[in-house]
Amino acid sequence: MQHKCYHCGEKCDETIQLDDKYFCCDGCKMVFQLLDENGLCQYYDLTDMPGFSAKGHFVSEKYNYLDNAAIQEQLIQFRVGDQAHVVFYLPQIHCVSCVWLLENLHKINPGVIQSQTHFEKKEIKIVFNPSIISLKELVQLLSFVGYEPMIHLGGNDWMKKKKVNKKQLLKIGIAGFCFGNIMMLSFPEYLSADLAELGNLRSFFVYLNLLLSLPVLFYCANGFFISAYTGLRQKWLNIDAPIALAILVTFGRSLYEIVTQTGGGYLDSMSGIVFFMLIGRWFQDKSYDSFSFDRDYQSFFPLGVTVLEAGKEINKPLSTIEKGAILLIRADEMVPADAKLLTNGALIDYSFVSGENEPVEVENGSTVFAGGIQKGRAIQVEVIKPVGQSYITELWNSPILKAEKNKEQSFVHPWSQYFTFVLFSIAIGSGIYWAIVDSSKILPAVTSVLIVACPCSLLLTVTFTYGNVLRWLGKQHFYLKNASVIEAMDKIDTIVFDKTGTLTNHQDTHLEYSGEHLNEVEVTAIKSVTRESLHPLSQLITKYFNERVEKTVLVEAIENYIGKGTKATCNGMEMLIGSKSLLVAHGVAVGEIEGSVVCIAINGVYKGKFSINHTYRNNIDSMVAKLKKAGYQLHLLSGDHPTEKLHLTQLLGADIPMLFEQNPLDKLQYIQQLQASGRRVMMVGDGLNDAGALQKCDVGIAVTDQTHLFTPASDGILEGSMIQSMDSLLAFAKKAKLIITLIFILSLLYNLVGMYFATRAELSPMVAAILMPISSISIVSLSALLSYLYAAPIRTKS
Amino acid sequence: MGVLIILIIVSVVVAGGFLFAFLWSVKTGQMDDDYTPSVRMLFDDEIKESKK
Numbered sequence: 001m002q003h004k005c006y007h008c009g010e011k012c013d014e015t016i017q018l019d020d021k022y023f024c025c026d027g028c029k030m031v032f033q034l035l036d037e038n039g040l041c042q043y044y045d046l047t048d049m050p051g052f053s054a055k056g057h058f059v060s061e062k063y064n065y066l067d068n069a070a071i072q073e074q075l076i077q078f079r080v081g082d083q084a085h086v087v088f089y090l091p092q093i094h095c096v097s098c099v100w101l102l103e104n105l106h107k108i109n110p111g112v113i114q115s116q117t118h119f120e121k122k123e124i125k126i127v128f129n130p131s132i133i134s135l136k137e138l139v140q141l142l143s144f145v146g147y148e149p150m151i152h153l154g155g156n157d158w159m160k161k162k163k164v165n166k167k168q169l170l171k172i173g174i175a176g177f178c179f180g181n182i183m184m185l186s187f188p189e190y191l192s193a194d195l196a197e198l199g200n201l202r203s204f205f206v207y208l209n210l211l212l213s214l215p216v217l218f219y220c221a222n223g224f225f226i227s228a229y230t231g232l233r234q235k236w237l238n239i240d241a242p243i244a245l246a247i248l249v250t251f252g253r254s255l256y257e258i259v260t261q262t263g264g265g266y267l268d269s270m271s272g273i274v275f276f277m278l279i280g281r282w283f284q285d286k287s288y289d290s291f292s293f294d295r296d297y298q299s300f301f302p303l304g305v306t307v308l309e310a311g312k313e314i315n316k317p318l319s320t321i322e323k324g325a326i327l328l329i330r331a332d333e334m335v336p337a338d339a340k341l342l343t344n345g346a347l348i349d350y351s352f353v354s355g356e357n358e359p360v361e362v363e364n365g366s367t368v369f370a371g372g373i374q375k376g377r378a379i380q381v382e383v384i385k386p387v388g389q390s391y392i393t394e395l396w397n398s399p400i401l402k403a404e405k406n407k408e409q410s411f412v413h414p415w416s417q418y419f420t421f422v423l424f425s426i427a428i429g430s431g432i433y434w435a436i437v438d439s440s441k442i443l444p445a446v447t448s449v450l451i452v453a454c455p456c457s458l459l460l461t462v463t464f465t466y467g468n469v470l471r472w473l474g475k476q477h478f479y480l481k482n483a484s485v486i487e488a489m490d491k492i493d494t495i496v497f498d499k500t501g502t503l504t505n506h507q508d509t510h511l512e513y514s515g516e517h518l519n520e521v522e523v524t525a526i527k528s529v530t531r532e533s534l535h536p537l538s539q540l541i542t543k544y545f546n547e548r549v550e551k552t553v554l555v556e557a558i559e560n561y562i563g564k565g566t567k568a569t570c571n572g573m574e575m576l577i578g579s580k581s582l583l584v585a586h587g588v589a590v591g592e593i594e595g596s597v598v599c600i601a602i603n604g605v606y607k608g609k610f611s612i613n614h615t616y617r618n619n620i621d622s623m624v625a626k627l628k629k630a631g632y633q634l635h636l637l638s639g640d641h642p643t644e645k646l647h648l649t650q651l652l653g654a655d656i657p658m659l660f661e662q663n664p665l666d667k668l669q670y671i672q673q674l675q676a677s678g679r680r681v682m683m684v685g686d687g688l689n690d691a692g693a694l695q696k697c698d699v700g701i702a703v704t705d706q707t708h709l710f711t712p713a714s715d716g717i718l719e720g721s722m723i724q725s726m727d728s729l730l731a732f733a734k735k736a737k738l739i740i741t742l743i744f745i746l747s748l749l750y751n752l753v754g755m756y757f758a759t760r761a762e763l764s765p766m767v768a769a770i771l772m773p774i775s776s777i778s779i780v781s782l783s784a785l786l787s788y789l790y791a792a793p794i795r796t797k798s
Numbered sequence: 799m800g801v802l803i804i805l806i807i808v809s810v811v812v813a814g815g816f817l818f819a820f821l822w823s824v825k826t827g828q829m830d831d832d833y834t835p836s837v838r839m840l841f842d843d844e845i846k847e848s849k850k
Binding site (some may be wrong): 042096099100103115118119120121166167170173174177180181201204206285 | 800802803806810813814816817820821824825829830831832833834837838841842
């Protein structure tokens with residue numbers, strides 16, 4: 001009977017049982033028992049099956065490097081006496097149960113004094129007593145209950161940001177406070193039938209207003225002045241310049257009116273617009289806390305490694321490793337530097353570095369490259385190049401990448417320049433008119449024009465619309481770094497796809513057998529042989545046959561040929577399992593076979609082959625067809641062998657240029673060539689092998705399956721399952737410009753009304769005070785409404 | 799009418815108190831996390847008997 005693991009929800013049978021609960025593996029059962037002993041079973045009450053499958057995740061030696069003092073120094077933020085503070089990034093946090101368990105760690109181990117999670121950042125801050133629980137034990141405890149912290153050489157870079165955010169909030173709070181109070185205090189001015197009735201109160205009101213407006217002008221609005229000033233120094237009129245001018249003119253005119261007691265000024269409009277614009281900026285900038293868009297290679301490398309010195313295992317920080325050091329690399333650990341292999345059994349998965357699908361068997365004495373992940377048993381390597389000079393890090397430091405991305409001026413800036421130009425023409429025009437008709441009205445008319453026609457509405461439109469678009473895309477698991485990426489996406493005409501991990505699903509490979517029918521005895525023999533090997537392909541074959549036969553038989557005379565396969569005797573049959581060349585070398589007649597296959601020969605007779613198929617993500621073909629229809633030029637760059645070219649051509653169409661066996665530098669140069677020929681390129685890829693290309697192109701999108709575990713530096717992160725709706729996501733992002741244009745036309749109408757009063761020198765503070773919030777609020781709501789409507793196609797997809 | 803001046807000063811001071819409360823809350827990081835506290839407050843304190 002089928003059950004679901006009580007801990008992680010994976011399907012399982014009845015073999016592992018505790019009372020009425022079933023578990024998929026002993027790991028899950030142990031986690032349950034640990035929680036049960038400590039009275040933490042509420043974990044299972046809050047969410048059904050909240051845990052993570054504990055299968056093979058727990059390697060205790062993995063964290064030995066945390067005993068090293070230098071590494072601890074880097075991780076522990078603060079230490080005094082019996083208390084140490086540490087912050088970990090736990091990408092696994094996903095539900096209420098996670099928060100609950102992590103905040104109750106102190107019940108499992110008394111060494112934990114306090115733990116506090118931050119759900120959106122997926123962080124945990126732990127205060128612990130190092131004399132009771134060491135940092136290593138703490139990390140082991142976290143990993144054991146299923147929350148393995150991500151600890152990398154790049155350090156905890158995600159903790160450094162978000163200081164700016166606080167300042168923004170402070171500014172909004174102060175501006176809101178001043179705006180509200182100034183507005184209240186302006187009411188008597190607007191609503192009194194007879195101002196003389198107010199007497200002394202009137203000057204009290206206006207001077208209080210003036211006092212309240214000072215923090216708005218000098219603190220809240222300083223961002224606009226600074227930006228305008230830096231723009232002007234580079235001889236460039238950005239959108240903040242006319243805004244800064246309008247704020248200054250409004251304040252100057254108000255000050256003049258107050259001092260000369262001719263009126264109450266427009267301080268409420270000024271502080272109001274600053275308040276709204278600050279909210280707009282905050283809304284647009286509020287991005288995804290738990291994502292890191294700026295990882296460099298350091299974030300991928302481990303913090304510490306195991307060094308063999310005089311036969312002893314010593315843990316050292318990676319940064320201290322020098323040429324000649326002997327490293328011990330355990331299963332599933334990353335090779336941190338280019339190194340020479342000293343032992344047998346290396347099976348390196350380079351998929352991350354090169355995009356090749358299958359792990360490579362490396363012979364004793366050959367070079368293994370940094371970034372590869374060891375899949376077999378533990379190996380020893382001798383470092384031949386320092387960490388910073390390995391092949392992969394050199395690429396990262398290459399001068400091509402150092403060049404900044406072409407910083408395009410936003411399409412809004414030219415608009416604001418026209419706007420400013422027209423504005424000045426009107427101001428001067430009305431000034432000349434009044435100079436002829438009534439010279440006393442020159443100043444009121446000119447300043448009113450500048451006050452009313454501030455391009456703030458344009459800024460509000462842009463910030464809120466981009467904010468909305470970012471949110472809608474985020475809801476579809478497409479996370480963009482910031483608003484300027486939306487504009488860059490608008491200009492894209494070429495899309496380059498990576499194959500492995502982007503169009504195919506990394507985790508999901510399946511085997512296909514073709515050849516003679518195998519009887520049960522033969523299948524049992526094959527399974528018995530493959531079971532003996534750690535090679536991933538062998539393991540795949542074992543898994544493939546698991547359902548057909550359960551038993552295994554004794555295997556004799558196993559001979560392993562590195563990089564080729566295995567020869568063994570089993571049940572009296574001579575088995576050959578491996579590459580074509582292995583079979584040929586043993587004199588087996590094999591027909592035409594291409595691609596990555598595992599051939600089987602029994603007693604010298606070829607039986608059949610297993611081919612490894614990469615599962616392409618769903619609906620890739622229709623997505624590609626739609627993109628082509630939308631006029632994008634598509635390219636495919638793959639680090640893998642061209643074995644699937646035919647299949648890909650069928651899937652994607654013959655008109656797509658496809659390049660195979662591309663190394664990271666090739667990819668980078670290909671993007672450069674495209675850009676040199678005037679194309680605007682978007683790269684969709686994953687892994688370190690695309691990192692260079694992702695940085696160089698105009699818009700780099702990193703695709704990931706395990707939400708934001710390993711993503712190279714990019715402009716956006718797309719969840720693997722959403723790549724099928726890439727076309728509609730792009731189409732929606734393109735709508736942002738349309739929305740902005742529509743709303744801008746509306747705001748021009750408001751400006752016309754205001755202009756009508758202003759040029760007649762009849763702009764009363766009250767008209768300004770009514771016009772300003774109405775236009776701001778209608779712009780904000782219209783922006784939300786339009787983005788909602790245009791998001792309809794992507795909303796229905798989910 | 800003179801009492802209005804006092805009233806307004808009082809009202810601005812009270813409002814200022816709220817502003818300072820806000821500034822203090824931002825500075826001490828209370829606005830950093832706007833999700834987890836809403837989850838945390840729903841946890842029950844202690845379940846004595848463990849469910850088996």
